[in-house]
Amino acid sequence: MVLSQNEQKLRHSAAHLAAHALKELFPDVKLTLGPATEHGFFYDFLPTTNLKESDLPAIEKRMLEIANRSLELTHEMIDKQQARELYKDNPFKLELIDGIADDKVGIARQGDFYDLCRGGHVKSTSQLKHVKLIGISGSYWRGDRDGQALQRISGVAFANAKELRSYERKVEEAKKYDHRKLGKELDLFSFHQEGVGFPFFHPHGKIVLNVLKSYLQRLLVDAGYLEVETPRMLSDELWRQSGHYDHYRDNMYFCSVEDKQYALRPMNCPGALLLYKERPRSYRDLPLRLAEFGHDHRFELSGVLHGLFRVRAFTQDDGHIFCAKQDIEQEVANAIALTYKVLKRFNFAQICVALSTKPENAMGDDALWQQATESLKKGLESAGIDYEINEGDGAFYGPKIEFAIKDSMDRLWQCSTIQLDFFQPINFDLWFINNKGEKERPVMIHRAIYGSFERFFGILLEHYKGALPFWLAPVQVRILTITDEQTAYAQQIETLLKNVSIRVERDVSSDPISGKIKSAQLKKIPWMLVIGNKEVDQQTVTLRFVNGKQQFGITHEQLVTLAKEAQNA
C-alpha cells in the first residue's frame, strides 16, 4: 500500500505528537524512531520502567491536550555537532545522527518538544485532533532481535472525526468477528501452552480444512499438476545449498540426527528440487507442475503470534512448476488464471495485484533479475490484469506477483503469490534435454493460492463473519424435530442426505423447537430442516435458512436437488 503525501504527513506528525506526550508524562524515556506505517504510526522508545496497556489512555489524553494547544510545527536543518549536543544522553539518536551522510541534520519542533526528523509535517498540532492509540508492544532497536529491547506505542490518525468514527466502527465489527473468538464459539480450533503457536484443529475445523484441500486437489488435477509428498526435515547441507540457511535460519528449527544437523522445512521447494533431479529430464517432461500440501515450521517470536493469522506451523498449498524459458509467460498466465478461479469461489470484494521486485538481500545478478521481472510483467499483461509495483519486496531468490484479497469488512489480505526463480535451478544444477538434444536450464515457478491453509481459514472466518457458505460449512444441515414422534422420519431424511454426501446431523435434545432453532443459528449452520407432524404426513420438510427465511413443503427429491445445487453454488 502506497500512502498519499497527506496521509504520510498526518501520520508522521501524529507519531511526533505521541512522542511529545510521552516526554511530558515520562521525561526520562529515550525516544528512538517513529514512522508513519501502512495502518497509522508507531513510536519506539526505551522506558525507565515498562509502560502498560493501562498507561495508554493517559498518553492519548495528553496527545489531545497538546493538539488543542495548536502548536506550530516547524522544521530546521542544524549542524551535526549541535544535534549531538541535543541528544548527548540518547545513544539511539546519536547512532542515527552518525548514520546521516550530510553535515546537517533535520530537527522538527512543536512548542518545547523537538525530534530528529527529515521533515514532512502538518502545519499545526490542531490538525491532529482525530488520533487514537491502539496498542503497546515489545520491539527491538532497528528490528534486530539481538539488539536493545524497546517498547512501541502504535496509533492511528485521521483528517476528521467522521473518518475516525468509521475506523472505530470497523474495529468494533472486526472485534465481533475476530476469528479467534469465532473459532471458540464454533468449536473449530484451539491453542495450548504445550505448543505455543501450533494450532489444534477440532473436528469441525478439520472438516473445513479438508473441504478446502479437496476443492483445490480437484482443480489441480485438471490444471495438470502432479501431487507429491516430500520430507518435513532435511539435512543442513541442503538448506545451505538452497540459501535458506543464509537468508532464513533465524526462522528455522534445527535437530540433530546421528551427529548431522537437520532442519525442519520452512518451505517446500528443496523437496521439489530433489524430485526434479531424481532422474534425467527431457523437454517432454516439461512443464512439470508439482503440487505439495506441505506442512512447514517457521519460528516466530511469541509476541507476534496471532490466532491462525500468524502461527509457527502451517500447511501451504504449494506448486512448483519447472519449465523452459519460452514457456514462462504461458505458465505464469495459467497460474494467474487458476489463482483467480480459486479466489473468486470465496466471494471476495476485490483482488489487488502487485509485482514485487529485487530486495536488498537478493542472491544472483541484476541481468537475471531483470529478465525474471520482465517475464512476470508479460504474464500479468497477457492476462489483462492491473497491478502496482512494490519496489524491493521480492523474495531473495526472485521477483514475485502477490494477490491481496479485500474481504467483506474492506480489509486487504495478502495470500496468493507467484514467484519466479532463476537461481535455484542454477544452485541445484537442474537441466533438461531440449528438442535439439542439448542440455538446457529450466526455470522454476513457486506459486501458492491459499498461501497457508491456517491463515486462509482465519481470513474466511472473518470474511464470512462465521457463517461459512453451504459448501464449506462443517455441518451443512441440521434436522430439528418438533417432538420425538418425528424421530423415525428425521432419520430417514438424514440417511437421504448422507447418501449424497451432505454433512447432516440431528438435534436429539429435548429442547422446544424455538430452542433448537436458536442453537443451530448460534452454530451458524446454513440449513435447518424443521419437521413436525404435518411434514411427516406430507412426506416433506420445511427448509429454514440461517437468515430466518423459510421454504415449506419441500419434497425429498427437491431436497436432494437443492442440496446438490447449494454444494456447487
Place this chain on the structure above:
Amino acid sequence: MVLSQNEQKLRHSAAHLAAHALKELFPDVKLTLGPATEHGFFYDFLPTTNLKESDLPAIEKRMLEIANRSLELTHEMIDKQQARELYKDNPFKLELIDGIADDKVGIARQGDFYDLCRGGHVKSTSQLKHVKLIGISGSYWRGDRDGQALQRISGVAFANAKELRSYERKVEEAKKYDHRKLGKELDLFSFHQEGVGFPFFHPHGKIVLNVLKSYLQRLLVDAGYLEVETPRMLSDELWRQSGHYDHYRDNMYFCSVEDKQYALRPMNCPGALLLYKERPRSYRDLPLRLAEFGHDHRFELSGVLHGLFRVRAFTQDDGHIFCAKQDIEQEVANAIALTYKVLKRFNFAQICVALSTKPENAMGDDALWQQATESLKKGLESAGIDYEINEGDGAFYGPKIEFAIKDSMDRLWQCSTIQLDFFQPINFDLWFINNKGEKERPVMIHRAIYGSFERFFGILLEHYKGALPFWLAPVQVRILTITDEQTAYAQQIETLLKNVSIRVERDVSSDPISGKIKSAQLKKIPWMLVIGNKEVDQQTVTLRFVNGKQQFGITHEQLVTLAKEAQNA
C-alpha cells in the same frame, strides 16, 4: 510367533555350528551370544578386523563341512570358576557367567568346540546340513547402542533339503517383488541422502497414499469418528507427563524454541489427550472417537532402515477412543470389526490375532493391567476371534491386540493394533460427568489399522507383486491407439472416463501397438483400452487386462458401468 521345540533346537544348534565355523576360520574372534530367532538364528561376535559379506560363503562352506563330520553334541554343567578359566580372554562370556545365579553353568560341546549354553540341541552336527547364512550386519553388546559394537551373522536352518529349497524359492520371489525395486520401476517413491530414512513420494505413489486415505476417511465417518489435526511438535514437559520421554526418548527428535525444549511427536496420543481436556466432558460426549492422520518422526539407527518398511517419518492412521469403562468391550468389538473390514478389502490370505500382555518396563499397577487385559479378551471373544497370547509384549501404557496379515507370498506382517490405556487418563487427569452427575475417569483406546501408511503401502506392493488392483492403481486405464487417426476418438473416451473420476491417460508415443501394450504392462496398468479404426467405426473399445485377457466391442455405456464396478470391487 512361538517356535516349536524342534525348531528351537535346530536353530540354536545351527547358531553353535556358525560359531564353530567362525572359530576355526578366525580363531581370534570373541563369541558373545547366538540365539534361535523367529526366522532362524544369529550369532554376535567381536572380530579382530571386520568381516564382510564376501566372507559368508567360506563360513557357510565350513559350517557344512563340520555338519558332515557328524560330531556328537553334548552338554554338561561345570563350576563357574572352571567356566571363568575357559573364557578368561572373553569379557563378554565372563559377564554372562557373572550374571548366572546358579553355582554351575552349562557348556555345550561338539568336537573341540565349546560354548556357554543352557542346552537344548540336536544330537549330531549331521542334522545341520540344511543351513544357509543370509547376512552380516552390525550389532551392539546386549543390544545397547552405547555398548561395544559387534558383528552379527544371521542364518536359517531347516530339517531337510525340501524345506530349504522352498525357503530359497520364496526368497527369490520376494527379491523379485521387493517393494524398493517395484517403487523404482513403477516410479512411486525414492530415498535421498538429504533425508536418510525420509521417503519422497512421486506423483503415482502419492495417488496411492491419497486413495488409501480417502477410503479410510469414508469408513471413519460412518463409524462415528471425528477427524482432528494436532501439532507435530510439542513441549518437553508434555512428553515427560505422557511418559514418552522416559520410555521412548532415544527414538525422539528434539528442538529448542525460545529456550524451551520441544520434541517432534513420535506418536499422536498427547494431542488427542489435550483435545479431550479442552473442555469439560459429559457422558453425552462419549464415546469420543478422534481420528488423526498424524505425521510422526521416530529416530531409527541408519543401519536398520529398510525401504518403506522401516523409515524415520511416517503417517499413522490413528484413532483415539475415549469411553466409559462399561463401554470398553463394545468399543473394542467395533474397532475389531472396522479393522477386519479394512484388511479384507486387500485380499490378504489370512489375519492372525494376538493379545500382548504386560511388558517389563510397564507403568501402572498390576490390578489395572489385569482389568485392561481382561477387557480386551472379552472384546475378542465377543467378536468370535481366535487369538494367541504374546506374554510381555504390550506397550508400556497398556495391553494390546495385534493383527498380522499373511500376504500372497505367505509372509506375516504385523500392522493393525488396538491398545487399551488406563494410564494416560490418570496421568492427564481426564474425567467426564456421568449420568449420575459424578466425576468419572474415562478409558482411552489407541487403534490403528494400516499402522503406518508408508509401511502398509510397501506391504501392498509386495503382496500384489506390483500389480495394484483397479481401485488402488495410480493409473487405472491407459488408452492405446493403433494410429494417429484414432486420436480424436481416444480423447472422447478419455473425457468419458475422467467425468466418472477414473484415473486415465493416453499413450501419445509413436510406438507400434505391441510396444504400447508392452509399456502399459510394464507399468502394471490394470486396464488398456485398445482403439483402432474398427473401434472408431463401431463406437466401442477393446478392453485388455494386465493379464492379457481381452473383451471386444465394449460400448461407452458398458465401459462406464464396468469401470464403476471395478472401482468398487
